[in-house]
Structure formats: C-alpha cells, structure tokens
Amino acid sequence: MNLKIYHIPALLQESVGGLNIRPDGVYVDVTFGGGGHSKEILKRLGKNGRLLAFDQDEDAYQNHIPDPRFTFVKSNFRFLKNFLRYHRIDEVDGILADLGVSSHHFDDSDRGFSFRLPGDLDMRMNRLSRKTAADVLNEYSEEKLSDIFFFYGELKSARKIATAVSAYRRSKKIGTVSDFLEIMKPFAFREKENKTLAQAFQALRIEVNDELEALEEMLFQGLEMLKPGGRFSVISYHSLEDRLVK
Template structure:
C-alpha cells in the first residue's frame, strides 16, 4: 500500500470526521487504502466502512476486514451503490481527490510527463475516451476550452493550433510525442509547470472530474446524517472552489437560499478553516504540497 499511494493529511482528515466507533463511513477514493485502514482503526466492532474506487488496480489493496466493503465504481454513483448494500445514510464521507502515486508512476497509464507511455489518463481504463482521443479528435475551440478552463494556460490557443497542425501529419499517441511537440514553444523555465498544467487539463477532461465532483457533492445532503461530517481533500483550484462554494452556499453558482428572516438555508456548515500540509509532510511527500482539506458538518435545514 505504501508503494501505491501515500495518504495525505491522514490525521487531520480523520480527526475532521469525528469518527463514531459504531458509525457508517465512506472513503470515496480508496486507492492504496491508507485512509481506509486508519479509519478502520478508529471504528469499533459494529462500525462499517465502504471504499469506492473505479481503478481496477486499487483492488490489489483490498482490506481483509469484515467491517469493510470495496465498491469498484466511480464515486459519482455513491447513493445508488450504497443503497444496493442496504445503506441509506452515513455518519461521514472522506474524499482525497488527487491522482494516486501508483497512477502517476505507472508509465503506461499516461498520467505523468516524466515517462513515455500511451496517452491514456483514464482512471477506469475500460471506460470512455482517452487523452489521445481528446488530442487527436477535439476541435480547436474544444482544445482551447480544455487547456484554458482546466489547465489555466494563457497559451491555450497557440497550443491548440500546434496540436491541430501536428496531427495532420500523424496521430499523437504517446506522452513523449506530446511533450516533444509542445515543449519547444514554452519558455525553458516554465516547461515543467506548463506541461504539468496541460496534462492536468487533459486528465480532468478525460475523466470528467468536474462533473463527477459536482454530481457527488449534490448527493451528500441526502446521504449524510444530521451531525455527520464530510472531510474532502482537493489538489487544484477548480476542485477546491467547488467544495468551498458547495459548503458555503449549498450550490455552485449564485447565492445561498435564505428563509423569510434572511437566514441561509444550506445543508452543511464548515468546521474550522482551510487545512494544508505542514512542511514536514511536504518534505516526506512532495505531492502533498498542493493539498487543501475542508471539513463540514451536516446541519438541519
């Protein structure tokens, strides 16, 4: 498990859940199972934990514990699969939305700029379009949207035009081909950062990460019991803004609904402030450097 993924903000995220020994909890990003194992340590014999992960590789980290059930599905389907297992409501939900170390470090998954591999980037390798499909089939306008909205790249139009020109010669099928094609047009001191932003943008598009997160968050008011907690770790501003707005306003756009007296009608209230890793954790795991943890409690309407 330690080679698969290093759990980020482990103690802080579990403390935020205020775990009840007899409670029912969900880890919607099981991955290497680090958060799940630590959460099980806080549960008593009557407690129950469900782990979600759509990546088939995560099943290798199965936990042999009668209190644990792994659901091999995207967490956007959380309500449907929990109901299948007889669960209507839970005491807490934990989410660590980053790409696992295993996914980054497996060249043929195509997540990292450091390796040459297939331009894939699918969390579930059996589903949907790959990054190669996006690069080779999207229109110029669609590529600009992806690079600008999900990678925050100022050079989005220029990069899109370069891809369109290159793919008329031959399809772009590997991470190395994509990197070599684009890095010459990026200032040397910005190459690594901007390529990482571009790869992030493709990954978000391929896996519909924004849509998945919205669908997931919208199910939480019905799923989490009053007094229950959510503990959510984000790694880029798009995710963090969605989580922050949902906790604050109960929606992603517009102002929160209010009652006759002007009181906000929101399903969650934040618990504490934004939590980020300390320098010791960043030194031990550099991928933790962009993590942001937000904790909230289910309220009465």
Template sequence: MTSIHAPVLLEISLQYLITKPDGVYVDCTLGTTGGHFSGISSRLNPNAFLIGLDADPTAVEHCRTFLSIPQKHTLEISNFSNIKRICYRAGFPKVTGILFDLGMSSFALDNPKRGFSFNSDGPLDMRFSPEIPISASDFINSASVETMTKTFWNYGVERSAKRIAKAIEFARTQKPIKTTAELANIVTKSSHSSFPNKTLSRIFQAIRIQIDHELEILESALQQAIEILEPNGRLVVISYHSLEDRIVKNFMKLESTNCICPPDFPICQCNHHASVEILTRKPVEPSDVEIKTNSRARSAKLRALRKKDINEG
C-alpha cells in the same frame, strides 16, 4: 513523485470525520494503498461499517490483496458519482461520515502504461477507469482547436492554450499523437515557456480533467453526499488544485446559507435553508513537517462540514 503513497492530512481528516466508532463511513477515493481507508478502519469498532470506492479496478484489487479487510468492510469498483446508489444497495440510506481525497494515486502517476505523466514515455491514455470510452490520445487527435483551447484554459489556466492547440492540430496531420513523450515534445516546443514542466503539468491536468469528467463527477458526488449524511454526519474533502477547491468551497458555502436570493430582493423567495455547518472556516493545510516527508501534500487543502439536524435553525 515517488511511488510511496502516504495518506495526506490523515490525523486531522480522521478527527473531523469520525464521530461515532460504530457508525457507517465511506472512503470515496480508496487509492492503490488504501491509506485513509486503513486509518478510518483503525479508529472504528467491530460493529462499524466502512465502504471503500475507487474507479480504478487495479487499485481495488491491490487493496483486496494487500489489506486486511474486516468482515463488515467492503470495497467497490466505482467512481464516487455512484455513492448514493452504492450506499443504498449496501443497506445504508444514511451514513455517518464521508471522505474524499481528490489527489491522484502516486502508483497510477508513476505507471507509464497509464499515460498520466509526462516524466516517462507511454501510451497517451489518462483514463481512471476502462469504462471511459475516450482516451487522451482520442481527444487530442480529434478535438478542434477551439475545443482544445477551451480545455487547456478552463482546466489548466494555460495562457498559451491556443498556440499549443494549433501546434497539436498541425502535428497530428503529420501522424497521430499516441504517446506522452510525443505530446510533451509538441507542448514544450510550441509554448515557448521559461518553465516547461509547469506548462506540461497544466496541459496534462486539463486533458485528464476533460476526458475523465472530474469536475462534473465531483459536483454530483458532493450533492449526493449531503443527501445521504445522517444528522450530525461529517463530510471531509481534501483537494489539490484550485478548480477542485473552488467547487468544494462554493458548494459548502451554498449549503450553509439560509437564503440565496439576489441581494436586492426585499423578501426571501428561494426558500433555501442551510443544511450544513462548515467546520473549517479556512482550509486546513499540511504542516511543513508533513510536506517535507510527503511532497505530494504540498498543495492539499482540507475542508469539512457537519450535516445539520432538521430541527436546527
């Protein structure tokens, strides 16, 4: 993966997101280069407000240094589980549009000191934010075989999960596992996989999701996003693996459904009303041209919705 972080599905995401050039928008995943943030900003007029969030202080500081930030735009160091509080604090209980690009920053991936990649040796960290108390090294050196097995299966769908977990447990009795290269070597030798890089990708993804609480944070943020969207406001989410996409898909399906009672209930008892309209019946995927110029886009799926007006049926 290169260090050039081109914003994925930029044009189509802006088409779905921006309905009012003088509205209030939130980019929940700023990234190191602020690609989507800059794209949104370019479509807004001087009266608009734009908030950019990122849990990584390095990413926010990089954007503050290298981007031209209009006066009514602001950047915040925070993961998107705080979106509602941040918007309220900024004076915006309701916003016009919210974007999530759930992909990893290429800059973070390529930095060996962050420990996200098995392609280069570095400290086994994997934390998006310095506020996260447990590193990847802490996790694999202390978690039980059962916990590691569940993590590798639930978050990586790795068939060799238990065998790899046992190998890690044995290796750490010899010495603590501190680097990405040490972990990669253990995983490769124990998995007996014909495709070791795919196995490594699944294991590293699973550990990262576990220590950064990615899926729990996403679920919380999606619910908050619906609450703070104004009528006819838009939510756009770009996901990159099936675990994220399943959460986004199921959330949008639930929020767009009028009744969620079991099918055998003769009368609705849940009193659940659809609060959104799904705009993408099937996820939007990048074109072959975009994938050719930006390999990071290959697995991307974009889903979008519109917040319904309270008077809509």
C-alpha cells in the same frame, strides 16, 4: 501490491480526525486508492462500525482490506448514492475524499499520467472507459481543445497550444507522451516548464475522466446522504476542485 508504493495518504490524521469517528458509525472513503485512509478509519471504528470504499480503478482492488466491516465498491464516486442504497444504507456518519491522482498512477508509465515518463497517452482512471487522452488530442476540434486547456489547465497559451495540436495531427497521429511533449516544446519555457506541462496534462486528465462533473455530483449526493451532524472531509489539490468543494 505494496501499499507504500501505491500511494502515501495525504493529511492522514487531519482528514480522518476531521470525521470525528463514532465507533458504531457508517463511513465512506470515496477515493480508496492504496487504502491508507480506510485503514485509519477502521482503526477507529468499533466492531459494529462499517466502512464502504469506492475506487473505479481495478488496480486499487489489490489493496482490498480483509475486514468484515469493510466493503469495496468498484465504481466512480459519482454513483455514491446508488451504491449506498444498493447496500441498504440510507445515511452515513461521514465521508472522506482525497481528490487528485495517486502516486501509483504517476509512477506507472503504462497509464500516461506523467510527463516525466514515456508511454501511451492514456490517462483513464477506469481502463474500461473508451476515451483516452490520445483520443481527445486527435479527435476534438481546435476550439474544444482550446477550451479544455484554458478552463481545465488554466493556460494562457491555450489557443496556441490547440492550434499546434491541430497542425501536428495533420501529419502524424498523436499517441504517446513524447508526441505531446514535442507539441508543447514552444510553450514550456525553461523557468516554467514543469508547471506548464503539469497544467496541460491536468487539463487532459480532467477531460478524459470527466473529473469536475463527477466531483460535483458526488458532493451533492454526499451532502444528501449525510446524517445531521455528519462530517464531510475533502482534500483538494488545485483551484478547480477547491472552488467546487467550497
């Protein structure tokens, strides 16, 4: 898989530079993705340095870096502490997290992350997980859907969207991106269409992957595993992530 196609790392120099890397240090990239940040960290490590990289998506393993200093962990970063202990690491010098969705996910119509591409409403980061975005829309109560769209998507029309979902699924099961776009038509006005749809898809993605709970767990564990004077470099993309990080 071509790294450039998979994902272009955000704020590469700034985020890695912020770690103030020691050549013999131990570092963790909790969002490996295309491996861009990990490769930059390895460039700055000496022969005795070490890097562990986490990613729950099996696609990311295809970007595995053949380097004896590198260890790939196929897991959600919410299990950071457990896997560090498994690899006999008690503390680390730095942790890097590039939150959000990689361009690879948005560009793959089979994953259902983008409202711009047709496909099934999946949105699972880990495809071994059971719950998909379609499951959320078909099975959750109207009240719970309203909460998801309001709190995770920050949509003022959350309650009306939930009601529309409930009405739609009474006559037809929701299964595709096109189905959800049909439901969203009355709420995605032309001047704010892309923003509204992005917020609605974000809400579903956060729920499917339990993103905020996982992030909170990783942040607490990461702080616990950092050495005194260690660095934690986090790139966040929306206000919900930002509040937790700060």
